[in-house]
Amino acid sequence: MNEVLKVENLSHVYSAGTPFEKVAIQNVTFAAKKGEIIGLIGHTGSGKSTLIQHFNGLLKPTSGRVLINGEDIHQSLEMTRAARFAVGLVFQYPEYQLFEETVRRDVAFGPKNMGLEQAEIDRRVEEAVQIVGLPPEVLEASPFELSGGQKRRVALAGVFAMEPEVLVLDEPMAGLDPVGREEVFRFITGYQQKHGTTVIFVTHSMEDAARMAQRIVVMDSARILMEGAPREVFARAGELTQAGLDVPQVTRVLMRLRERGVDIGADAYTTEQAAALIRGQKEGKTC
Amino acid sequence: MLKDITLGQYFPGQSPIHRFDPRLKVLMVVAYIVALFCADGLWAYLFCFSMLALCIGLSRIRPKMMLRGLKPVLFIICFTAVLNMFYTPGVVLWHWWIFTLTREGIFNALYMVSRIVMLIMCTALLTYTTSPIALTDALEYLLGPLKKLRVPVHEFTMMMTIALRFIPTLIEETDKIMSAQKARGADFESGNLIARAKALVPVLVPLFVSAFRRADELATAMECRLYHGGEGRTRLNELHFARLDLLGGVLTAACVAAVFVISHFWA
Numbered sequence: 001m002n003e004v005l006k007v008e009n010l011s012h013v014y015s016a017g018t019p020f021e022k023v024a025i026q027n028v029t030f031a032a033k034k035g036e037i038i039g040l041i042g043h044t045g046s047g048k049s050t051l052i053q054h055f056n057g058l059l060k061p062t063s064g065r066v067l068i069n070g071e072d073i074h075q076s077l078e079m080t081r082a083a084r085f086a087v088g089l090v091f092q093y094p095e096y097q098l099f100e101e102t103v104r105r106d107v108a109f110g111p112k113n114m115g116l117e118q119a120e121i122d123r124r125v126e127e128a129v130q131i132v133g134l135p136p137e138v139l140e141a142s143p144f145e146l147s148g149g150q151k152r153r154v155a156l157a158g159v160f161a162m163e164p165e166v167l168v169l170d171e172p173m174a175g176l177d178p179v180g181r182e183e184v185f186r187f188i189t190g191y192q193q194k195h196g197t198t199v200i201f202v203t204h205s206m207e208d209a210a211r212m213a214q215r216i217v218v219m220d221s222a223r224i225l226m227e228g229a230p231r232e233v234f235a236r237a238g239e240l241t242q243a244g245l246d247v248p249q250v251t252r253v254l255m256r257l258r259e260r261g262v263d264i265g266a267d268a269y270t271t272e273q274a275a276a277l278i279r280g281q282k283e284g285k286t287c
Numbered sequence: 288m289l290k291d292i293t294l295g296q297y298f299p300g301q302s303p304i305h306r307f308d309p310r311l312k313v314l315m316v317v318a319y320i321v322a323l324f325c326a327d328g329l330w331a332y333l334f335c336f337s338m339l340a341l342c343i344g345l346s347r348i349r350p351k352m353m354l355r356g357l358k359p360v361l362f363i364i365c366f367t368a369v370l371n372m373f374y375t376p377g378v379v380l381w382h383w384w385i386f387t388l389t390r391e392g393i394f395n396a397l398y399m400v401s402r403i404v405m406l407i408m409c410t411a412l413l414t415y416t417t418s419p420i421a422l423t424d425a426l427e428y429l430l431g432p433l434k435k436l437r438v439p440v441h442e443f444t445m446m447m448t449i450a451l452r453f454i455p456t457l458i459e460e461t462d463k464i465m466s467a468q469k470a471r472g473a474d475f476e477s478g479n480l481i482a483r484a485k486a487l488v489p490v491l492v493p494l495f496v497s498a499f500r501r502a503d504e505l506a507t508a509m510e511c512r513l514y515h516g517g518e519g520r521t522r523l524n525e526l527h528f529a530r531l532d533l534l535g536g537v538l539t540a541a542c543v544a545a546v547f548v549i550s551h552f553w554a
Contacts, residue, residue, distance in 0.1 A: 058466050081472075089470040097467040099492035109489065113472030144496070158471060 003070075004198050005055060005087065005166050006031040010064035012050050024050040026222040027064070032166065037192060037199045039213030039230075041206070043244035046219040048202045049092075052168050055200070056087035068165075085114050088164030092171050094155035098143040103129070103154050106143050110162040121161075128157035131194070132187045149180045153187070160191055167192070169201040173208060185212065206248045210234065210269035218243065230269050250274045297418050304346035305416045308532045309425035315539045316413050322543040323402055327550040332401060334549055338542050339405055339412075348415050356411035357404060364403055371396035419451040424526060427517075441517025449505070457498065464493050 007030050014022045025047040032038055042048045053059040054066050057073045057080040066073050066083075073083035088110075091097070100106035107128055111121045129139060132153040138146070143154050159167070172188065173181040189212065192199050203209050209216055210230045217227040220243040226233060234240070234247045237255070246252070247269075254266040254274060264281045268274040299305075307315075319338070326335050343353060357364070377391030414422070427444040434440050465475065468489045475486050 053466065056470055058469055081474075084470060084472050091463070091467045091470070094467065096497055097464055097489075097493050099489045109468075109473075110471040113474070162471070 002034045003031045004034050004068065005200075006067040006070075007051075007054060007061075008065045008067065010051070010054060010066065011062050012047075012054065012059060013062045014050075016062065023222050025054075028222075028224055030217065030224060030227075032198050032200060034165075034198055035192075035196045037189075037212055037214045038201070039209035039216045040200060040202045040219065041204070041209050041216060041245060042219030042225075046243075047222045048219050049170060051219070052089065052170060052200065052202060055083075055166065055168050056089050057083040058089070085110075085162055086164055087166045087168060088159040088162050090156060090159045090167070090169045090172060092174060094159075095148060095151035098151060098155060098158075101142060102140050103134075103143050103146075104139040106154060107158045107161050110158055114162065124161040124163060125157075128161035129154075131160055131191050132157045133183065149176065149183075152176065152180070152184070156184070156187060163195060164197065166198040166200065169199070171202050171204065173203070173205070181208075188212070206234075206246055207250075207270070210248045210251075218245065220244075231267055234269055235267065296414065298348060298352070298415050299418070300347060300416065302346045302416070303531060303535070304342055304412070306531060307535050308526055308528055309417050309421040310428050310526060311528070311532045311536055312413055312417055313422070313425050313429060315535065316409055318539055318543050319409050320406060322546040323405055325550055326402075326546050331546050331550040332398065334542075334546055335405060336401070339409055342412060343408070346412060346416050348412065352415065353408055353411060356415075357407055360403070360407055364400055367399050367403060368396045371399050420448060421526075423448045423451070424522070424524075428526065439517075441520070445517075453498075453501070456501075457494070460497055461490065461494055464490050 007028060010028045010030075011026050012024045014024055028047075028051060030051075040048050040052070050059065054061055057066065060074060068083055068086050071079060073079050098106050100109065104125055107125045108121050111124050116124070125139070126136070129136070134150065134153055134157070138150070138154075143151060146154065156172070167188075169188065173184050176184060185208070188199060188201070191197065201208075201212065213230060215227065216230055216233040218225045218233060218240065225239065225243055226236065234251055237247045237251075240247060247255075250271055250273075251266060251269055254264065254268060254277075257264065258266055264277050268277050304312075319335075323335055326332055343350065372392045372395075373386045373388060375389050375392035375395045377389035379387055379389055380393075381388040417425075423444045426447070427440055430438070430440045430444070465473075469475070473486060473489055475483065475490075478486070
């Protein structure tokens, strides 16, 4: 039983029984193993955001079940509340939810709601702030004085401090510059390695999905279209394009090269992999 | 919960009621309210009611929707009914402690309640069938003469337009922030009144911050498009007084006159 999080035949219908009825997800079954990093991709409106809000019980399924460590999170109110803490959810643009007078108190909001001891709260807050690379003196500053990038880090720290078993992030890098993206990428992987957390992240960037995820889940019009290792998913470029998605830029370059007769293979999804492929090709020729 | 707010709700449509000039509609509602307050006697009330029923029928708004608009004033309606029933002097039917039920009281209560119900319904019909933009445009026209008295009419109506425009946006924003704080374990549903009020701080602070940010952005965007107040400003959609409006106006005037006649001469 190493499936931390599992959803079974999950469906969700918004405004059921009114003229505005809309099926957001339909019969989705999906499981996440302990310590796994999963990338969730899909076109706008494909149901990704609705799906992830089921993971911690914010939305109640119209039909189907959500299981954490094999237990249905809607079987009792206590379980639903426990699910909030077991699954840490970071929304899009989380910097807009900061509200406290100091960074320390804002990051402590989650742990405090969990009912932890003050010493434990302090330890977690300091550790979380350190993981996101903020200097300790920021702890006593007001979150509203910080820059946009720093606010994003504080918001991430607020969820890291809850030390959830599963970390779910909705477009954690949206609206950041390349340096900011790189940093957020490092914090998340850093945190994941330290705690062995399961990470599920939603993204629109195929590059990020290829680079971070061990497994990619593709959603299209309320269903899961395909799932598998990046290699398997990006090999089906045609289907991805039909779902309004794409393959990473590097892969596209390699595919075009192959069309023009320069075949160095097309199964590279990050720049590093492509570089290795090309290098291998070159050495093969000189030998 | 938040989605149930009907304030300023608009149901688009193509009925004659929808197509009336918004200025005329506002005037019609004012005339109707005057008629309601002048009405006296059963026949006058019945006449007022049939006018309203005709308009609701023409507008094709479902009666259920109209009744939903009454929900927020239910308390006032009940309060008025009780007060009128027991505190109108007249032929005593029943007496207990400080309560005296009179025949006149029952009639008064019925009249007052139907007056309030019709009043709310006719204003609800106005907002259901007129887009907020058209409504504020109409108000700007109608309050135009006040500009002579240096009342900043344009600014007031612009503020109203913006406020109405941002209600759905702010509701959506509130939902989002509440979800985000719930994900961090915030609890809005349990505890006593003080605990619940305190629990709203994590929602209200980000909401205010974002409202101010939006206001700032909107102001910048308006300035970028050279907005400089009402002076010399032209409209994208000019309001036109059409033949249908003339017909509607004349009919309304005739009906209001009829209510007067029924109330004061016929009875």
